[in-house]
Amino acid sequence: MTKRTEREEDDTVRYATLACARDGKALNRIFNVVNPHLTGKTECKARFNALKSDGKLQLTTIHNIHNHDRSPKKSHFFRYNREVSDAIKRVLNTNDMAGVRMNKSFGSLVVGADDDGRLKNVFWVDPRSRAAYQYFGDVVTFDTTYLTNRYGMPFAPFVGVNHHGQSILLGAGLISSEDTKIFVWLFQTWLQCIDGIAPKTIITDQDRAMKNVIGIVFSNTRHRFCLWHILNEVPEKLSSYSSYKTGMKNALMKYVYDSQSVDEFETSWVELITMYNLQENMWLQSLYADREYWVLAFL
Structure with missing residues (x-):
């Protein structure tokens, strides 16, 4: 350039x-x-x-x-790549600590800094990821719990699945926090890097800030919660009940996976709550309020 x-x-x-x-x-x-x-x-x-x-x-x-x-492979010959600024050096060092090999050439690299000019957030996507998104960008997963490095910056990858059933990286970031402002920056940056083409569906965890931001940045994208994340919390949230191992856990799994219609799920859920006296469980109340985001019968 x-x-x-x-x-x-x-x-x-x-x-x-x-x-x-x-x-x-x-x-x-x-x-x-x-x-x-x-x-x-x-x-x-x-x-x-x-x-x-x-x-x-x-x-x-x-x-x-x-x-x-x-020719991305020849980018190191370009005049503007003959010198590396201190800011980019810090980015590359951060990438290295996150496990990104230095010999990877990045098609897009965006750095977010605070008011004092200190490195705060980093996002990158390479040419291969951008090309893969054109073919496999229908359904994308986004998960900030995948990895947190020693500096407490969550690793935030956008991941798709190719025609071989393999996970493919469609972009990733290191973010300083998981609040609304940071997610807006991250999602808008990724959207710019993929030529403004939003995914048809995005799957995330239940983070409230993320839910609000997706509704703003990806207004026409279907947002769903990852069922694995939800069910992974079941032991922590329900194991204190005496009936957890004697029927509650199996009943919950059955109603989630086997309900063939919305009406069937609604009936089964009321039965579950009543049978095991779960009316005061706040976690189950929040799940039910967001049932359209994760229950299979609604999808």
Whole structure:
């Protein structure tokens, strides 16, 4: 990429453009008469424009379609990759600690910083993940409980399943917390990296902040809760009841998996709550309130 900026009198950036390195007309270089070659310019119009507004640079134009083939494997030859800033070094070190190999080239890398400029959140997606999403992005799972590193930053992967039944990474982030603001940043960043094409269905845990954000960022996407996460909590939430091992657990599993219709589930749930005196159990009350997100009969 090539960078052009215009500055104010106080030396702050007023306007900035990031353009493809192949912008401009092709010219023959004749410095080497024996082996003349083109400069590689193709008049490519891919670029990002940003204009200062309210003290911050805001994107005004995004054109990410190139008129030439791209070669990610040759990216280390490009001029803008000859130097690595301190911020990117910190990102790469964080990726390394998260188990991401350094020899992976990232198609997109977005860093979120706090007001003091310190690294706060990181998101990346590589060209292979972006290509895989075009084919296998119908149903995506998102799970921040997969891994937490020693710095307490949850690892947040977007995962799909290919036609061989294998899990495939569609993007991932390291986030500083699991609140609404961070999830908005993460989901919007991922959506931009996948060309604005939202998944048809996304499966997550029961995080309330995440539920609200998905309704905002992916307004037309069906949101469902991961049944494995829910049932994994059953022993912790219900094992204190004396009837847990003598029938309650099996009854719950039966009603969840075997109910063939909404009416059948509703009847069975009332039966379960009444039979085992579970009217005061807040966890079951919350599950029932969100039953359309996880009960098979509703799906």
